[in-house]
Amino acid sequence: xxxxxxxxxxxxxxxxxxxxxxxxxxxxxxxxxxxxxxxxxxxxxxxxxxxxxxxxxxxxxxxxxxxxxxxxxxxxxxxxxxxxxxxxxxxxxxxxxxxxxxxxxxxxxxxxxxxxxxxxxxxxxxxxxxxxxxxxxxxxxxxxxxxxxxxxxxxxxxxxxxxxxxxxxxxxxxxxxxxxxxxxxxxxxxxxxxxxxxxxxxxxxxxxxxxxxxxxxxxxxxxxxxxxxxxxxxxxxxxxxxxxxxxxxxxxxxxxxxxxxxxxxxxxxxxxxxxxxxxxxxxxxxxxxxxxxxxxxxxxxxxxxxxxxxxxxxxxxxxxxxxxxxxxxxxxxxxxxxxxxxxxxxxxxxxxxxxxxxxxxxx
Ligand SMILES: [Zn+2]
Ligand SMILES: [Zn+2]
Numbered sequence: 001x002x003x004x005x006x007x008x009x010x011x012x013x014x015x016x017x018x019x020x021x022x023x024x025x026x027x028x029x030x031x032x033x034x035x036x037x038x039x040x041x042x043x044x045x046x047x048x049x050x051x052x053x054x055x056x057x058x059x060x061x062x063x064x065x066x067x068x069x070x071x072x073x074x075x076x077x078x079x080x081x082x083x084x085x086x087x088x089x090x091x092x093x094x095x096x097x098x099x100x101x102x103x104x105x106x107x108x109x110x111x112x113x114x115x116x117x118x119x120x121x122x123x124x125x126x127x128x129x130x131x132x133x134x135x136x137x138x139x140x141x142x143x144x145x146x147x148x149x150x151x152x153x154x155x156x157x158x159x160x161x162x163x164x165x166x167x168x169x170x171x172x173x174x175x176x177x178x179x180x181x182x183x184x185x186x187x188x189x190x191x192x193x194x195x196x197x198x199x200x201x202x203x204x205x206x207x208x209x210x211x212x213x214x215x216x217x218x219x220x221x222x223x224x225x226x227x228x229x230x231x232x233x234x235x236x237x238x239x240x241x242x243x244x245x246x247x248x249x250x251x252x253x254x255x256x257x258x259x260x261x262x263x264x265x266x267x268x269x270x271x272x273x274x275x276x277x278x279x280x281x282x283x284x285x286x287x288x289x290x291x292x293x294x295x296x297x298x299x300x301x302x303x304x305x306x307x308x309x310x311x312x313x314x315x316x317x318x319x320x321x322x323x324x325x326x327x328x329x330x331x332x333x334x335x336x337x338x339x340x341x342x343x344x345x346x347x348x349x350x351x352x353x354x355x356x357x358x359x360x361x362x363x
Contacts, residue, residue: 003128004343005059006046013046013344016059021132026076029138031086031131033359035150035337037065038346039188040253041120046347052121062343063127063357064090064119065153067141077135085145086138087152087316088131091306092116092123108160108306117306127340129359139312145319148330150356151192155315156307158193158249161272163311165247168270168300178246179203182238182264185251186216186227188354189274191333193249195322198223205242207235208252215335216353222329235260250275256283262290267297274304 005016023030042062045051053060070084080086093102094114101109119125141149169176181197183190186208197204204225210216217227226242233241235257244266250258253275261271293299307315322330335352346355 001129002340003061003124004063004340005061006048006051006053007059008048008051008053009058011048013062013347015341018128021130023072023074023132025134026074027135028074028132029070029077029080029135030072031068031088031133032071033063033066033068033126033129033131034085034146035067036063036126036357036359037150037154037188038063038343038355038357039065039154043347043350045120046344050120054116054122054124057124060119061124061126061128062119063125064117065150066126066131067146067150067152068126068131071130073135080135080138080140085141085143085149087141087149087312088118088126088133089137089139089307089309089312090117090120090153092118092137106308108308108311127343127357127359139309139316141316142320145316145323148319148323148334149316151188151330151333151354152312152315152319153307154188154354155192155196155318156311157189157274157304158196159314159318160307160311161193161249161274161304162196163314164302164304165249165270165272168302169247172268176246176268180243180245180247180266181205182207182242182245182248182261183251184208184248184257184261185275186210186220187251188333189251190249191216191219191353193251194220194223194225195326195330196318198225199318199321199325205245207233207238215332219329219332219353222332223326230257235263239264245269248272253277255281259283259285259290262293262299262301265297265299267299269297269299271299271301272304273301 066088091107093107094112096112099112107115116122181202183193183206206220207228209230212229220227248271250273255277336355
């Protein structure tokens with residue numbers, strides 16, 4: 001069977017032939033991969049900036065945003081059966097006894113850094129026809145979501161951020177009556193976040209460098225949210241134009257914007273950062289003003305990565321809700337469906353909002 005692998009030492013990305021995988025443990029299941037979503041992480045890995053092969057291997061199979069069908073189950077698998085549609089979680093726990101996060105089933109909070117991530121760090125991904133996976137790392141998806149369920153993994157990043165933000169707001173000694181949310185970035189994560197805010201009844205604004213006439217802007221307005229382009233309104237003037245926000249979610253990874261974003265928070269507001277800027281990125285900030293504001297307005301800035309099982313389950317619930325509220329807008333997030341052999345080209349030249357690789361058709 002075919003797979004797409006990066007060879008970091010040879011700086012090479014190529015299709016390879018692999019033997020058909022077989023069940024090893026009693027709790028394993030065999031998956032036929034239906035679709036794999038591509039994102040900026042895959043682009044970074046395929047340009048050899050990031051990512052690492054499993055130990056002892058010279059290559060890493062790409063792909064972490066999966067949708068698959070169960071073909072065969074091990075003898076101790078009780079929660080899944082052949083024919084079930086599933087999404088696989090990305091991160092796997094580290095082996096260390098002292099890591100309470102991993103031992104408690106939340107490797108997304110791993111404290112040792114020795115976790116693995118399928119398709120990213122030390123474990124092969126899903127850009128292949130068949131995969132063997134332990135049942136523990138799978139989440140079942142309703143069949144009615146089949147054509148959009150590949151969005152569950154990126155959406156789980158948002159549902160985790162929302163869950164964390166909620167617990168931060170819970171510290172307030174009064175009901176904050178949250179109303180206004182700002183999203184920085186109009187990529188798939190930003191647009192999914194706008195959907196989540198609208199679905200929760202928030203007044204939502206998306207701020208990005210794309211023009212106010214482009215596809216992402218159109219999609220944002222179709223949700224009933226507002227779109228503001230950074231080419232017309234610098235972040236310093238955004239509060240004047242659009243008011244201040246209870247919560248800001250950043251999904252750009254542009255360091256100067258990440259640091260400037262507190263300027264648009266309401267007092268007691270929360271800024272969630274999900275973008276990953278390049279390590280060498282620098283930004284000029286007025287540290288005195290930024291830190292004064294943070295203290296004098298009880299603001300919280302937090303980073304969030306990856307997601308736990310409850311966030312995946314929440315993502316599935318949200319996606320079901322989105323498909324009732326604005327199904328066409330959700331479908332429009334997936335702008336390309338391509339076969340495996342077109343992936344190298346697509347990773348080199350990004351197009352559309354979310355590109356999805358079709359590995360096999362749903363039965
Ligand atoms: Zn991704
Ligand atoms: Zn750990």
